Amino acid sequence: MTTTSTATSPIDAPHESASSLGDVLCDIRDLHHRYGENVAVDGIDLSVRAGEIVAVLGKNGSGKTTLFRVLSTLLPIQRGSVTLDGLNIAEHVDAVRSRIGIIFQSPSLDIKLTVDENLRCQGALYGLSGRELSDRCDALLEQFSLTDRRRDLCQTLSGGLKRRVELAKGLLHRPRVMLLDEPSTGLDPGARLSLWDALQQLANDGVAVLLTTHLMEEAAKANRVILLDQGKKIADDAPSRLRADLGGGVLTIVPDDLADAKAILKRELNLETQIVGETLRMPCDAPEVVAKVSDALGDDVQSISIGRPNLEDVFVARTGKQFQ
Amino acid sequence: MTDSGMTTSARMGAAWMLARREWTRFFRQRNRVTAAIVQPLLFWLLFGTGLRGSFESAGGESFSQFFLPGTIGLIVLFTAIFATISVIEDRREGFMQSVLVSPAGRFPVLVGKVLGGAAIAWAQALIFLLLVYLVGAASIAWTFPWLLLLLAIIAIAMCALGMIVAWPMESTQGFHAIMMLGLMPMWLLAGTFFPIPEWSPSGPVIESGAATIGDWGGWVLAGIMQLNPLSYSMLELRRLLNPTLDLSSAGFAPSSMTCWTVTVIATIVVVVIAWRLMRGSRKADTMV
CATH class of the missing domain: 3.30.70 (Alpha-Beta Plaits)
Structure with a gap:
């Protein structure tokens, strides 16, 4: 396959912390996507294991947003296959949806609702109700230090706080795979750091984290970086190895x-x-x-x-x- | 949670939550509450007063009496439209994205929007109706429960219609165009503003001589009005508001049975079309 021939290490090569990683929770094989004549994703293979943070790094137009949309079930699969937590996305779309948590680049909060109402709405969409939902909301509000803002309308929150609510929303149903599209957009450095703390915490809990970014410094913090260019994967390895390959x-x-x-x-x-x-x-x-x-x-x-x-x-x- | 996604009761829970969201949002936007009541009230008062002398209806109604069902219809139409137009905002603000990637699917989105919007429209119509009773422009009759039921059905139909328009729409401007070109004429041509004339398949009914272009125009208009399902709902609304009204001299007076049947069937049809449209169109998923 032409897409992997330029990469220095095959997908299944051991990674820096491979010993601590679990099963493959997200497995993409030979994925293609085109909009009319425009090829957006051109044969991508990629996998993410439990406990791993993988960053998809590419310029605008490299195909990362299309990849994200296919994974988040917004776009249908045209060619290739995607398996999330053992389920084929094309065959079990609803079951897959209940296993993935998604943080969009554009905010998805209802700003006319309070933090609490947003979480409850999200919970209902994932089939949570009653005691279970209340407990889950309390726990996440606590985890993201939002408890004292829970009755505030989302339109009164700062950008960083909104992101935290988004994260709490995405985690409400305990997803096995977390997808984030440019998660640090619009965040100040402090908020970025706490975002990465939260992602690291998720990975430690055995969640597979896949994020897209166009920021080098952000990708460098991931366990593994996938470099995309014109819809093709041009590198797939730990950031340190990618750099080491260039020599001294x-x-x-x-x-x-x-x-x-x-x-x-x-x-x-x-x-x-x-x-x-x-x-x-x-x-x-x-x-x-x-x-x-x-x-x-x-x-x-x-x-x-x-x-x-x-x-x-x-x-x-x-x-x-x-x-x- | 099963492997195939969510149970039916969980989906209904999601729909209920989305309907409640419509309510919560509505009451947090005070201008929507006032606009939805005050505008039709103004319409009713201004037209009712202004056109008082120049109007003659079957059964001897004054214009403000004649215009009452139409005003209530307008309240339901406006409120339903403003409730469903929010689907465009939801998409622009990103909220819809997170709904569409949830395992709940689209059915709760439709049910939530339609029931949420219809409940608001119904309540607004009810408030207006109580005002009308309070000032003595009409009196409560034994038909009141039927009136409430009919209003609820009309509200559901209007919201489903609003969803058909709003779902594939990228901007609220587009919605306004459809509203002025489609929804307002639909309301005007439902016997709300002027009575529906008689219609016969053989052409315009005239006293003597040949039919003029104006006669044929009237004939076409009457045909369109009689094909408009809303005409039947409005006629039944008129009957329920004033059960003693004598419609024997009216040009268009189908039986109550016909009116109810047409209303219910039209409602089912728009809901089914809305559902098929939402399920089928993936374009709207990625429209941001």
Whole structure:
């Protein structure tokens, strides 16, 4: 299959913390989806185990939202198969729905209702009622420190608090698989951290967590990263391994003029650099290069650094394109 | 929870919760409460007073008496429309997404919206009716329980009709267009604003000479009005509001049995169409 040939490790390769992982709860095989002539998802294989956090990283238009919509049962499966918690999504859609928790990118709260009313409404949609529903609401409000806001209308809550209510909503029916579409959109750094604490807690409880993101730093926190480009999977491994595959280090130069600096380095030091955003980059393990580059560029450079490669470097190496 | 999703009682629980949500939202938006009552009341008072002299109806009703069933019909229509239009907002605000991916499926969405909206419309009509009794413009008769039942059925039909319009709609502007071009004429041509003329299959009934274009126009209009199921509901509403009314000289006076039958069948038909539309259209799922 062309989609996996570029990936360095096959899907079932052991991961960093494979020993602590459970069964495969989400299994996608050869998934295709097109809108008319436009191919959005072009043969993706991917699996998520219990206790694992997997981030699907891609630019806008890479197919991650389509993938998310297929998994959340909003779009039908055109080709390929998706199995969630052992059930084929095409054959058992309602049963699958009761096993997945979904957090959409756009808010799904009814802002005219209180926090409590939103949770109760959600509970009813998942067949919870009476004592069971009340207990579950109490527990989740407590877990997300929302108890003192439970009677407030959702329109009076801050963005971070709303997200917490969304999370509580998604967890109400104890899903086995949690799907999140760009979960940290609109959150400040503090709220992002507490979101990740909550996700980690879920994974520890044996939930399979699959999230989409276009943020490198966010994907780097996951146990495993799936890189998507033009509907194809181009990498699938632990972030540290993906970076390690690139070799030792990356030299990053922030010059005043990108094109000038690139030309100078080529001419004087015979260095092949790549323009990534506002920087020039190249694989490099030798610290002495820093001094040479500094000499060559003189005052026209703002900073020169050597570091371990990040996921952006991985993306550039795999696709030959910039991420942003 | 079974493997096939949710039990019927759990689905009904979901529908009940969604219907309650409609109520809660309605009472938190005070302007909706007042608009739904005040606007038809104004209509009734202004038209009833303004057109008093220029009107003559079968059974000797004044215009404000004649216009009473139509006003109640308008209250039900407006409230039902504003209740179902919220499905477009639900989708835009994202709430609908989380409903559509739940194991409850779409049936509770339909039942919740229709019952929630219909209950609001019914209650509004009832409040208006009590006001009318209070000022003495009509008097309570033995038909009151039947009146309440008929109003409930009409409210359900209007909400289901609203869902048919709102479900595939991406914006509230589109809904307003349909409302002005479809729903308002449907209400106007139901014998609410002017009596339904007689209609015969052989053409316009005229005293002497050849039929003019105006006569043929009237003939077509009468045909459309008599085909409109709402005409039958409105006629029965008129009878129940005033059981002593003599309709023997009216151009259009089908029996109560016919009126009830048409009303109930039309209601079932719109509910079934709404359900089939909601089940069949996946386009609406991903419309954000």
